[in-house]
Amino acid sequence: xxxxxxxxxxxxxxxxxxxxxxxxxxxxxxxxxxxxxxxxxxxxxxxxxxxxxxxxxxxxxxxxxxxxxxxxxxxxxxxxxxxxxxxxxxxxxxxxxxxxxxxxxxxxxxxxxxxxxxxxxxxxxxxxxxxxxxxxxxxxxxxxxxxxxxxxxxxxxxxxxxxxxxxxxxxxxxxxxxxxxxxxxxxxxxxxxxxxxxxxxxxxxxxxxxxxxxxxxxxxxxxxxxxxxxxxxxxxxxxxxxxxxxxxxxxxxxxxxxxxxxxxxxxxxxxxxxxxxxxxxxxxxxxxxxxxxxxxxxxxxxxxxxxxxxxxxxxxxxxxxx
Numbered sequence: 517x518x519x520x521x522x523x524x525x526x527x528x529x530x531x532x533x534x535x536x537x538x539x540x541x542x543x544x545x546x547x548x549x550x551x552x553x554x555x556x557x558x559x560x561x562x563x564x565x566x567x568x569x570x571x572x573x574x575x576x577x578x579x580x581x582x583x584x585x586x587x588x589x590x591x592x593x594x595x596x597x598x599x600x601x602x603x604x605x606x607x608x609x610x611x612x613x614x615x616x617x618x619x620x621x622x623x624x625x626x627x628x629x630x631x632x633x634x635x636x637x638x639x640x641x642x643x644x645x646x647x648x649x650x651x652x653x654x655x656x657x658x659x660x661x662x663x664x665x666x667x668x669x670x671x672x673x674x675x676x677x678x679x680x681x682x683x684x685x686x687x688x689x690x691x692x693x694x695x696x697x698x699x700x701x702x703x704x705x706x707x708x709x710x711x712x713x714x715x716x717x718x719x720x721x722x723x724x725x726x727x728x729x730x731x732x733x734x735x736x737x738x739x740x741x742x743x744x745x746x747x748x749x750x751x752x753x754x755x756x757x758x759x760x761x762x763x764x765x766x767x768x769x770x771x772x773x774x775x776x777x778x779x780x781x782x783x784x785x786x787x788x789x790x791x792x793x794x795x796x797x798x799x800x801x802x803x804x805x806x807x808x809x810x811x812x813x814x815x816x817x818x819x820x821x822x823x824x825x826x827x828x829x830x831x832x833x834x835x836x837x838x
Contacts, residue, residue, distance in 0.1 A: 624739035628707035661689035729806030783808035809834025
């Protein structure tokens with residue numbers, strides 16, 4: 517966590533930053549043994565730290581209860597895979613249905629943590645009473661695995677959620693599960709939350725994504741196009757060689773630029789940063805990004821330090837890390 521503390525600070529409310537720094541540094545020598553242990557440790561940390569600080573210390577953003585900012589009232593929905601669709605050779609849509617009657621949508625870029633069975637098993641080891649504190653107390657072999665995914669589509673009329681999974685073999689638990697997922701498989705969704713919060717008034721939108729952010733860009737475009745046919749939206753979408761335009765909603769006010777990396781490994785190319793540098797970013801633009809962590813950090817710094825955008829105008833999220 518401390519390696520990325522400067523980046524984390526950009527996402528925190530100014531009046532809560534000092535508190536978060538104290539929490540982050542409380543046990544600097546402790547490390548997670550596995551990647552799968554990171555979420556449980558991270559979400560349980562504020563509770564541990566809270567018992568060690570004065571009651572006068574304000575709650576951090578992670579602790580606050582509102583659905584868009586905190587985790588206190590987030591729910592766990594146990595659901596089932598009802599369909600799978602191959603979007604591209606590396607992008608697979610998984611549709612969840614059942615158990616979602618009480619799901620309340622937050623709109624564009626809402627995301628959930630998809631909780632999955634422990635690696636090598638088919639049954640979930642948690643239920644709707646799931647908490648990160650309880651998960652941390654479970655034996656490692658019993659802990660659920662998973663990752664964050666954007667809700668590409670929510671269809672309340674039929675109670676179904678679509679999520680797009682980027683497939684990269686068995687390198688990650690969620691990718692391994694998604695590669696072989698089929699109707700009838702059980703999973704749980706914790707959330708939703710959102711990071712897309714443009715301040716009023718917002719003029720043009722700038723969306724900067726790699727493959728992991730395609731679903732977020734598509735969901736945001738759905739919402740923007742439903743409310744305005746004139747507000748300009750520029751999408752800078754990293755891809756290998758295949759164009760992205762067919763995957764994203766189209767409109768007369770939407771421009772999609774494919775930023776091809778031509779065989780370079782994902783997360784190693786500067787094509788997104790180069791594309792951002794090549795356009796005029798100023799005024800009341802709202803910039804949203806979802807891509808590899810280090811690449812998105814470079815873009816955030818450019819938008820803040822060079823383009824002069826305020827923190828309210830920039831929402832850049834590292835969806836994954838090489």
